[in-house]
Amino acid sequence: MMIPSKRLRFLIFVPFLLGGCVWIEDVSDLRSFVAQEKQKKSVKVEPLPEFKPYHSFVYEGASMRSPFKPLVSIAALDAGDGVVTQGDSGIKPDVDREKTYMETFSLDNLSMVGSIKMSADGSRWALIRDTKGEVHQISIGDYMGLDYGKVVAVNSDNVELIEIVTNGRGGWMRRPRSVVMD
Numbered sequence: 001m002m003i004p005s006k007r008l009r010f011l012i013f014v015p016f017l018l019g020g021c022v023w024i025e026d027v028s029d030l031r032s033f034v035a036q037e038k039q040k041k042s043v044k045v046e047p048l049p050e051f052k053p054y055h056s057f058v059y060e061g062a063s064m065r066s067p068f069k070p071l072v073s074i075a076a077l078d079a080g081d082g083v084v085t086q087g088d089s090g091i092k093p094d095v096d097r098e099k100t101y102m103e104t105f106s107l108d109n110l111s112m113v114g115s116i117k118m119s120a121d122g123s124r125w126a127l128i129r130d131t132k133g134e135v136h137q138i139s140i141g142d143y144m145g146l147d148y149g150k151v152v153a154v155n156s157d158n159v160e161l162i163e164i165v166t167n168g169r170g171g172w173m174r175r176p177r178s179v180v181m182d
Contacts, residue, residue, distance in 0.1 A: 091172040093148040093164040102144035105130050107161070110144065112181045115156050124154040128179065149177060157181040 102110070113135060114127040126138045138144060138159060142151045149161040158180045167173040 091164060091174060093172065097143075100143050102128070102130070102136060102138065102142070103146065103148075105145070107145040107147075107149065107177055107179060110179055112157075112159055112179050114181075115154060117156075124156070126151075126154045126159045126179075128159070144179075145177070147175075 109131045111129050112126055113129045116125045116127065116137075118124070123139060128136050128138050128144070130136065138151055138154065140151050140154055143149060144151065145161065145163060147163040147165050149163040151159055152162050153160040158178045161177045161179070163175045163177050164172050165175050
């Protein structure tokens with residue numbers, strides 16, 4: 001005789017279902033285990049790090065002039081010989097002139113250590129120390145520095161120069177500089 005499949009399944013699963021419903025009267029071992037675990041020293045968990053709040057930044061320079069655009073429009077200048085040059089202002093250093101000893105040093109490496117006023121004509125000399133520790137006399141009209149710097153004024157606490165440097169557009173421009181007293 002054959003048992004229908006539904007009945008067979010019911011008879012197989014009923015013992016498994018009833019096995020999970022076992023009631024245990026004595027739970028003293030479970031209570032002793034829980035008591036032992038509670039008596040153990042607990043490890044303190046470090047608190048989470050405090051995160052700093054994010055402060056947003058609003059860029060307000062979008063309405064300003066771009067630093068990559070020139071202030072004045074650069075117009076191509078015709079030199080008269082048909083050659084178009086940009087930014088040629090007519091200023092050029094005298095490359096045929098023989099450079100002086102003081103033109104072998106950068107102005108950043110020179111320092112003024114004093115000045116001498118000549119009482120006869122009222123002119124003033126500046127005393128400039130180079131990187132070798134030597135002191136040199138400089139007066140108006142002398143040259144110093146790597147960028148064709150010509151001394152235009154000697155004061156008691158500084159020397160004023162006008163340098164001729166490239167303007168970045170194929171020409172030259174004048175730039176004022178000074179060497180101050182230490």
